[in-house]
Amino acid sequence: MKIINDCLIPAIVVIIVMHGAFKGVDVFSEFLNGAKNGIKTILNITPSLIALIFVINMLKASGGLDVLCSVLSPISSFLGIPDKLTPLAILSPISGSGSVSMYETILKDVGPDSFLGRCASVMMGSTETTFYTMTIYYGSIGIKKSRHTLPSALCADLTSFILSPLMVHLFFNQ
Numbered sequence: 001m002k003i004i005n006d007c008l009i010p011a012i013v014v015i016i017v018m019h020g021a022f023k024g025v026d027v028f029s030e031f032l033n034g035a036k037n038g039i040k041t042i043l044n045i046t047p048s049l050i051a052l053i054f055v056i057n058m059l060k061a062s063g064g065l066d067v068l069c070s071v072l073s074p075i076s077s078f079l080g081i082p083d084k085l086t087p088l089a090i091l092s093p094i095s096g097s098g099s100v101s102m103y104e105t106i107l108k109d110v111g112p113d114s115f116l117g118r119c120a121s122v123m124m125g126s127t128e129t130t131f132y133t134m135t136i137y138y139g140s141i142g143i144k145k146s147r148h149t150l151p152s153a154l155c156a157d158l159t160s161f162i163l164s165p166l167m168v169h170l171f172f173n174q
Contacts, residue, residue, distance in 0.1 A: 045139035052135055056095045065090065079162050084109075084116050088123055089161045093130040093154060100124075115165075115174040122164040127157050 020027040059065050069086045076086045084106060091098040106120045130153040138146060168174055 041140045044142065045136055048135040048139045052094070052131060056091075056098050060098070080165050081161055082116055082119065082165060085119055085123065085161075085164075088120055089157075092123065092127045092161075093157045094132070096129040096132060099127075099129070115168060115172075118168045118172060118174070119164045122167055123160060126160040126164065128153065130154060130157060 017027050020030065059068075065087055068090060069083070072086055072090070073083060076083065076089070081089060088099055088102045088106065091102050103120050103124050107117050110116045112118075112121065130150070134146060134149060134153070138144075138149075
């Protein structure tokens with residue numbers, strides 16, 4: 001199996017180059033054009049990514065995340081989201097690394113087989129980093145108006161946050 005893993009990517013590259021040569025395509029020129037377009041894409045999305053990372057770090061460093069969690073505590077309690085999971089629910093649509101860090105903290109504090117650990121695992125597996133994904137995809141092709149994308153994606157995330165504890169109760173009798 002290790003031989004297959006080690007040879008898979010080089011084999012794919014060779015197949016692509018052979019196919020391009022067979023079709024009469026100047027593979028090297030096309031590769032360079034793709035690299036140029038990749039650099040343009042990176043330059044297009046960099047300002048959005050810097051702004052997103054800045055906001056996340058400021059939210060954490062300033063204590064704003066704690067304030068936001070305490071403000072949202074009555075709502076999260078009403079929706080059945082445990083208080084310890086509220087920071088994960090807030091960070092999950094914004095930052096992948098921030099939510100992974102929060103997830104690891106939850107697992108270290110309460111364990112992976114606890115109710116909260118399982119809820120956090122279900123949340124992590126069923127949510128998307130909505131703002132990051134929209135920044136990358138829409139920023140790379142220059143879309144300024146996202147129409148219904150953001151409300152729909154946040155609605156899907158909210159559904160996951162609400163249903164995660166319910167599903168853990170249902171499937172694990174906790």
